[in-house]
Amino acid sequence: MEYTVQKLGQIAGISTRTLRYYDEIGILKPARISSSGYRIYGVKEVNILQQILFYRELGVNLDIIKDIINTNTFDYKTALIEHREKLLEKRNQINLLIANVDKTLSAEEGRISMSDKEKFEGFKQKMLDENELKYGKEVRSKYGKESVEKSNNKFKNMTQEQYDEVQKLATDVLETLHVAFLTGNPASELAQKAADLHRQWLCYYWDGYSKEAHAGLAQMYVDDERFTAYYDKEYPGTAQFLRDAVLIYTGMNK
Amino acid sequence: MEYTVQKLGQIAGISTRTLRYYDEIGILKPARISSSGYRIYGVKEVNILQQILFYRELGVNLDIIKDIINTNTFDYKTALIEHREKLLEKRNQINLLIANVDKTLSAEEGRISMSDKEKFEGFKQKMLDENELKYGKEVRSKYGKESVEKSNNKFKNMTQEQYDEVQKLATDVLETLHVAFLTGNPASELAQKAADLHRQWLCYYWDGYSKEAHAGLAQMYVDDERFTAYYDKEYPGTAQFLRDAVLIYTGMNK
DNA sequence: CTACACCTTAACGTAACGTTAATGTCAACA
DNA sequence: TGTTGACATTAACGTTACGTTAAGGTGTAG
Structure with missing residues (x-):
């Protein structure tokens, strides 16, 4: 079976230009050149091309x-694993970009909702505002405004007891965390207890709990200095400790 | 406050080349040109540059x-939302690539298992140990031991009947495929039957079946000569035929 | 007056081809 | 045998957002 550029291009689904380019850069040379100067490819070249396209995809x-196909002692598996790492990195970069766009969008909305703030009154409302100010943007940017609004509604409908419960939970989390912190082991029973309390506390704010979101918030505690400051006030390193505990608790620690 | 290229570049953290380029493409013109031909930027230009860098990021x-900053009637929000869509799409593409690499890696192991299987029929545990020795450490370190153990357990927990069923499925796929291949139509009932058998077979190896992954693997059968060789052994073209059938079966044939 | 830091334009290089442009070749048909 | 049309060839510019020389003019401190 011998193929010209176009025939090979057709069965491989690529352009003739691509084949000439691959010839030019020495990644796929034709089996031979016809008397009239045409590129003629054979079965071996088809296989190589399949390899090339596979990796290209x-x-x-x-x-x-080029290295892959020129090196016969190539470690296929290691190469793929390394490539995978690169893809993960790329995805992280894109995640960052998305987060930034989200942040921008929510900041934009924040400005608009500021004018709406007159409607709000009462101490719960004030609390909401503070919460919004403190966490709204970040959480909104990460998980979409829908969940934040749900959270706000949820909070607005809280009874006094529920409200007290939330306050208690918040201090419980901190206290448990501090004791656990002294053990130094985020997988310890106490640390996991703290993580669980933290989840309970969260559930007063979030309508739908998810491990991913929980772990994401915990990561934010480390990434954002305002959160870090809150948790590290008494014992520096607590925020990080909480994150580790939550990662273990949620099973998101790889 | 007036700035030359280097000063502005320093406060903005970009190169002088970039500023000249932005001038060249008309995205940021200096406020004026000095008598000696130097570019002089003012406060207004600094603000515009901040805008530019923001979007660039x-x-x-x-x-x-350019449109954004030249059009005063520009809808920032819509633009950002659209951009966000693009980013999400990109991320999805990367996710697909990662999934493909993962499947390739695990299929690779599956393939090795298969060839070993024939040799060591009845010695499943021994094979598991070998697999562990060869790939366990590496994969475990990269992907966490959980998934590897899941796979092992799944295999270890196969009953003899299940094991036979897998073997039978594998030959069924091939036989059905060969008969279907003679019809030449990957959409034919028989070809679709083969694709379904292939899916069943797959489900013994993959913990979670997905159309995308199935289609991806089928594509790989064409791209990777080792797979191609397996399917094309008797009738060349079978691998491609299987791919087409699976693409139709999974509805991924656009 | 001389360094020396700073400015300028011009032009090539990057990755992986797409897209003309100008021209040669092959098979088929009148 | 001549023509047509589908194929082939090389050459060269265009794409993105600058980095990197190269060659030369300007501003100022010592």
């Missing part, structure tokens, strides 16, 4: 693909 | 940024 750089 | 194309 995975987003691997052509230079590296 | 979000990954927005310079052409679009």
Whole structure:
């Protein structure tokens, strides 16, 4: 079976230009050149091309693909694992970009809702505002405004007892956390208790609990200095400790 | 406050080349040109530059940024929301790539298991140990031991009947495929039956079935010559036929 | 007056091809 | 045999957002 550029291009689903380019950069040379100067590819070249396209689809750089196919002692598996790492990194970058866009969008909304704030009154309302100010933006940016609004509604409908319970939970979390912190082990029973209390506390604010969101918030406690300051006030390092505990608690620690 | 290229570049954290380029493409013109031809920027330009850099950080194309800052009737919010969509799409693509790499890696193991299986029929545990020795450490360190153990347990817990069923399914897939192949139509009933058998077979190896992953694997059968060789052994073209059938079966054939 | 830091324009290089442009080749048909 | 149309070839510019020389003019401190 011999193929010209177009035939090979057709069965492989790529352009003739691509084949010429691959010839040019030495990634796929034709089996031979016809008397009239045509590129003629054979079965071996088809297989190599399949390899190339396979890696290309995975987003691997052509230079590296060149190494892959030129090195017969190539470690296929290691290469894929390394490539996977790169993809994860890329995804993280995009996640960051998304978070930034979200933040911007919610900040924009924040400005608009500021004018609506006159409607709000009462101490619960004040608390809400504070909460909003403190956590709204970040949480909103991460999990969408819907959940935050749900949370606000939930909070507005709290009874006095429920409200007291929340306050108590908040201090419980902190106290348990501090004692656990002294043990130094975020997997310890006490630390896990703290993480569980933290989850309970959260559930007063979030309508739908999810491990991912919980772990994400815990990570934020470390990333955002305002949160860090709150938890580290008495014992520096507590925020990080809480994050570790929550990661274990949620099973999100890889 | 007036700035030359370098001063502005320093406070903005960008190169002088970038500023000249922005001038060149008309995205940021200096306030005036000094008698000696130097670019002189003012406060207004600093603000515009901040805008530019802000959008740039979000990954927005310079052409679009140009529109944004040149159009006073520009709808920032819509633009950002659209940009967000694009980012989400990109992330999905990367997720797909990651999933493909993962499946490739695990399928690779599956393939090795298969060839070993024939040799060591009846010695499942021994094979498990070998697998563990060869790949356990590496995969475990990269992906956490959980998934590997899941896979092992799944395999270990197979009854003899289940094991036979897998073997039978594998040959069923191949036989059905070969007969269907002669019809030449991957949408034919028989070809779809083969795709379904293939799915059943897969489900013995994959913990969570998904159309995307199934289609991805089928594509790999065409892209990777080792898989191609397996399916094309008797009738060349079978791998591609299976892929087409699976693409139709999963509805991923656009 | 001389360094020396700073400014300028011009032009090539990057990754992976797409897209003309100008021209040669092959098979088929009148 | 001549023509047509589908194929092939090389060459070269265009794409993004600058980095990197190169060659030369300007401003100011010593």
